[in-house]
Amino acid sequence: xxxxxxxxxxxxxxxxxxxxxxxxxxxxxxxxxxxxxxxxxxxxxxxxxxxxxxxxxxxxxxxxxxxxxxxxxxxxxxxxxxxxxxxxxxxxxxxxxxxxxxxxxxxxxxxxxxxxxxxxxxxxxxxxxxxxxxxxxxxxxxxxxxxxxxxxxxxxxxxxxxxxxxxxxxxxxxxxxxxxxxxxxxxxxxxxxxxxxxxxxxxxxxxxxxxxxxxxxxxxxxxxxxxxxxxxxxxxxxxxxxxxxxxxxxxxxxxxxxxxxxxxxxxxxxxxxxxxxxxxxxxxxxxxxxxxxxxxxxxxxxxxxxxxxxxxxxxxxxxxxxxxxxxxxxxxxxxxxxxxxxxxxxxxxxxxxxxxxxxxxxxxxxxxxxxxxxxxxxxxxxxxxxxxxxxxxxxxxxxxxxxxxxxxxxxxxxxxxxxxxxxxxxxxxxxxxxxxxxxxxxxxxxxxxxxxxxxxxxxxxxxxxxxxxxxxxxxxxxxxxxxxxxxxxxxxxxx
Amino acid sequence: xxxxxxxxxxxxxxxxxxxxxxxxxxxxxxxxxxxxxxxxxxxxxxxxxxxxxxxxxxxxxxxxxxxxxxxxxxxxxxxxxxxxxxxxxxxxxxxxxxxx
Numbered sequence: 001x002x003x004x005x006x007x008x009x010x011x012x013x014x015x016x017x018x019x020x021x022x023x024x025x026x027x028x029x030x031x032x033x034x035x036x037x038x039x040x041x042x043x044x045x046x047x048x049x050x051x052x053x054x055x056x057x058x059x060x061x062x063x064x065x066x067x068x069x070x071x072x073x074x075x076x077x078x079x080x081x082x083x084x085x086x087x088x089x090x091x092x093x094x095x096x097x098x099x100x101x102x103x104x105x106x107x108x109x110x111x112x113x114x115x116x117x118x119x120x121x122x123x124x125x126x127x128x129x130x131x132x133x134x135x136x137x138x139x140x141x142x143x144x145x146x147x148x149x150x151x152x153x154x155x156x157x158x159x160x161x162x163x164x165x166x167x168x169x170x171x172x173x174x175x176x177x178x179x180x181x182x183x184x185x186x187x188x189x190x191x192x193x194x195x196x197x198x199x200x201x202x203x204x205x206x207x208x209x210x211x212x213x214x215x216x217x218x219x220x221x222x223x224x225x226x227x228x229x230x231x232x233x234x235x236x237x238x239x240x241x242x243x244x245x246x247x248x249x250x251x252x253x254x255x256x257x258x259x260x261x262x263x264x265x266x267x268x269x270x271x272x273x274x275x276x277x278x279x280x281x282x283x284x285x286x287x288x289x290x291x292x293x294x295x296x297x298x299x300x301x302x303x304x305x306x307x308x309x310x311x312x313x314x315x316x317x318x319x320x321x322x323x324x325x326x327x328x329x330x331x332x333x334x335x336x337x338x339x340x341x342x343x344x345x346x347x348x349x350x351x352x353x354x355x356x357x358x359x360x361x362x363x364x365x366x367x368x369x370x371x372x373x374x375x376x377x378x379x380x381x382x383x384x385x386x387x388x389x390x391x392x393x394x395x396x397x398x399x400x401x402x403x404x405x406x407x408x409x410x411x412x413x414x415x416x417x418x419x420x421x422x423x424x425x426x427x428x429x430x431x432x433x434x435x436x437x438x439x440x441x442x443x444x445x446x447x448x449x450x451x452x453x454x455x456x457x458x459x460x461x462x463x464x465x466x467x468x469x470x471x472x473x474x475x476x477x478x479x480x481x482x483x484x485x486x487x488x489x490x491x492x493x494x495x
Numbered sequence: 496x497x498x499x500x501x502x503x504x505x506x507x508x509x510x511x512x513x514x515x516x517x518x519x520x521x522x523x524x525x526x527x528x529x530x531x532x533x534x535x536x537x538x539x540x541x542x543x544x545x546x547x548x549x550x551x552x553x554x555x556x557x558x559x560x561x562x563x564x565x566x567x568x569x570x571x572x573x574x575x576x577x578x579x580x581x582x583x584x585x586x587x588x589x590x591x592x593x594x595x
Contacts, residue, residue, distance in 0.1 A: 103575040104567060202551045216550060243568060246553060314533040325510060332511075334588050339581035347593050348511070356513035364512055368503065368522065369529060371510040385536050387546030392539065394547065427528055443550030468551055 004029040005172045009075050009229035010256075012175055013116075016059065016074030023056035023063075023074030027118055030076045034120055034173045040495035043158075043168040045081050045139045046089050047121035052076045055118025062116075070116025071236045078168045078177035081122040082129055083109045083220075084209040088119075092211040093127045093137035096331045096338045096358025106209025107241045108178065108220050115236035120174050123164030127360045128328065129185055129213045132432045134163025135423045136362040144193060144416050145171040145491035149457035153494075156416040156458070159189025165223045166193040170491055176224035176233050180210060182217045183316050184412075184436025187448035190223055191411035191461025194450045194489060196478065197223040198230045201468050202443030203248035205234075206241030214323035215246075217316075217440050227449065227478040231255040234471065250469070258472055261480040264298035268477065269404030273309035274435060276413070282454035283410045290408050290451060290462045293484035294477060302404050306396040311389050312438040317430060318373050318386035319441075324363075325370025331358060365426060394442045401467045406477045410435050411448040411461035439465045449478045450487040459489065497527045 004026050007015065016023050031049040038044050059074045084090050084102035091097040105113075113119070127136040134142040134157060142163040144156035158167040162179035166189035169177050179186035181199035190197030198221050205220040212218060222233035235255055241247040270291065275284075291301055333339035333354030340353035359367070373382035400407065413434060422429045439446040445468070448461035462481055466474035498506075503523050507514045514522065563569030573586055582589035 100579050103572075103578055203553060242556070242558065243565070245555060246549075246551075248551070248553065249556075308539065311536055311539055314536050317529065318533055318536070329511075333581060334590055335576075336579035337581070341591065345591060347591050349513075350591055351511040352508075352513040355511055359512065364514075364518075365522065365525060365529075367510050367512060368506050368526060372498070372502075372506050372526070372530075375506070375509065381537075382533070384546050385539075385541065386533075387548075388541035388544045389536055389539050390547040390550075391544050392541070394550070426525055427532060430529075441550075 005033050007175060008225045009072065009176050009232050012075045013073055013232070016063065017069055023059040024053060026074055027052040027056035027076045030120055030174055037171055037173055037495045041143050041145060041167050041171055042140050043124055043142050043164040043171070043173060044078065044121040045091065045093065045124050048088060048119050051088070052118040052120045055113065059116050070114070071232060072112060073116030075116070075175060076118045076120045077112065078120050078123045078165060078174040079109055080125055080162055080165050080178045080180060082125060082180050082211045083178060084211070085109055085119065085122065088122060090122065090211070091138070092129065093125045093139055094358065094360065094363070095138045096354070098138070098338065100337050104209060107206035107243065108210065108237045111239065112236050117236070123168060123177055125164050126161035128211065128324070128363050129161040129180060129182055130324070130362050130366055131160040132184070132188060132429050133157035133419065133422065134160040135419060136360050138360060141419050142167045143419070145495065146193060146416060146458055147491070147494065151456060155419045157192065157419050159192035159416065161185040162189045162223060166190055166195060169193070169195045169223055169225060171495065176222055176229055178220060178237070179223045180218060180220045181440065182214050183320060183440045184433040186221050186223060187436050187446060187461065187463060188412045188433060190448040191459065192416040194459030194487065195223060196226055196230050196447070196449050197221060198234060198447040198471065198474065199440070199445065200234060200238060200471050201248070201445045203246050204238045204471070206244040206247050208241055208243040212327040214320040215327060216323060217320060227475055227482050228256060228259060230447070231259055231475050253472060255472055255475055259479055260476050261297055261483050263294055263477065263480050266299045266406070267302050267404040268294045268299045269302055269304035269400055269407045271304050271306045271309065271400070271407060271409060273306050274409045280414055282415070282460060283413060286451040286460045286462060287408070287410050289485070290481055293481050294408060296484060297480035304400045304403055304407065306400055306438065308389065308392045308396050309438055312393050312441050313430065313434050315386040315389040315393070316437045316441060317369070318382050319390065321366040321370035322374050322383055323370070325367045325374065328363070328367055331355060362426070390441050393438055397442045397444060406473050407465040408477070409463045409465065411463040412436070415454045415456065415458035415460055435463060444468055445471045445474050447474050447478050449481050449485070451481065451485050452487060453489055497530065498523065
């Protein structure tokens with residue numbers, strides 16, 4: 001029999017349901033992988049093997065009684081540390097929330113537990129989801145399980161902000177993990193580690209109980225080994241929640257049952273503005289491969305234009321920090337988390353000392369940018385202008401979807417880069433999300449699927465962007481690519 | 496537009512973040528690089544364009560006017576609310592003295 005930790009979500013769910021193995025056996029196998037790998041990869045901030053076993057026992061007991069084990073029955077998963085988990089430390093990888101044990105469970109994680117999933121632990125990430133390399137975590141860098149051929153043992157970034165999630169899935173520490181995407185935080189790490197991840201339409205997954213970064217952009221989604229696994233897990237995560245005022249009051253489609261790689265009659269748009277000067281040759285090649293595969297699947301390829309593409313990233317770096325500066329005002333040393341109270345400090349001193357000690361450099365940088373662009377005299381020049389540009393970006397997509405059904409583009413401008421490569425240059429780091437941010441700004445569903453390996457033997461991802469509410473179209477195109485890319489590579493085990 | 500040390504110190508004070516002299520000195524060029532880069536938004540013609548307010552069309556809902564309709568988010572949760580407070584005292588959040 002195949003090792004249990006080589007199985008994905010669908011295989012585990014089906015194997016548990018048919019009695020090929022028990023949920024407890026699966027949980028034990030993944031618990032062992034987590035314990036053996038975490039010193040080297042640092043993917044988990046907290047491991048919760050007992051939670052995984054407890055959930056698995058419940059699923060096995062249900063099955064023994066002849067009850068349905070659930071959509072995710074017997075599947076142990078990793079939970080990004082941005083989701084509030086009752087009684088289990090939830091930090092958003094920050095010092096300011098170190099030791100915080102929520103009194104409640106986030107809607108998305110609760111839905112997963114209700115569907116029969118179990119928790120292997122809380123996954124490392126960029127602090128408050130601000131970063132693209134998982135180097136801003138208070139709990140240390142996550143190391144990408146992939147290594148460049150001939151690159152020695154240099155540690156590579158697993159992408160970010162969901163870097164613990166991507167590393168853990170790629171290294172077989174969990175068959176799937178939750179991620180969140182504000183400006184590429186599911187797709188870029190998925191691409192860097194050769195896995196699949198989808199950010200659904202804004203509002204599909206409840207934000208209730210997810211530590212807020214930029215509320216008009218934040219959206220949860222699954223990260224797993226293939227398209228089907230993502231479809232299954234997204235069904236379990238999505239759904240209307242009255243506790244989130246931006247939650248979509250719509251039924252959750254049967255994404256898994258309706259998966260189809262047949263692209264006949266579908267038009268795939270290739271945005272000419274994504275072709276940038278000096279683009280990495282391997283990225284260009286994988287994009288061309290994607291076009292060939294989708295054409296082979298029956299799709300018609302059309303050139304489209306998204307004229308405001310180059311303005312999406314600068315607009316994002318006004319809007320996201322602005323929202324972050326408001327959202328993170330809640331960390332004041334009074335209600336939860338860290339308190340720094342220097343001798344003789346008054347209340348204002350305490351706020352400033354607490355936030356100084358509790359936030360990392362990137363978080364401070366973004367709060368300051370956000371505070372500045374929202375301040376009197378600058379608000380219109382920066383924030384209002386950025387929100388107008390955001391309207392134009394949204395119009396661009398609306399016009400494009402009159403001419404095509406889905407859009408194909410690279411996920412990131414490069415393969416995984418080395419840890420430390422960009423950490424001294426915030427702007428260079430931001431530019432890594434150039435292809436991912438436009439879809440976030442328009443609230444559209446977007447996915448990354450593995451396309452192949454580059455010249456250094458590192459995975460590359462292709463991105464599919466769909467119209468609002470058309471996760472099915474995105475997943476189907478992803479499946480068509482997946483079937484033709486035949487991506488079976490996995491990182492050689494060194495940890 | 497660019498910011499100087501005094502401006503960054505003022506922003507940091509508004510954001511209630513204490514910065515050391517070194518942090519302040521490092522932050523000034525970093526913020527200027529970012530602000531210089533976002534300047535390019537000024538070249539976009541936005542005449543007649545409304546700023547984005549909702550990325551996906553949605554309507555604001557009203558909940559029923561019922562007390563504790565959802566027990567999870569209703570009242571009677573004092574101890575749970577205080578459970579993670581760094582200094583909870585007598586059923587309240589404790590803070591340094593604010594009135595002389």
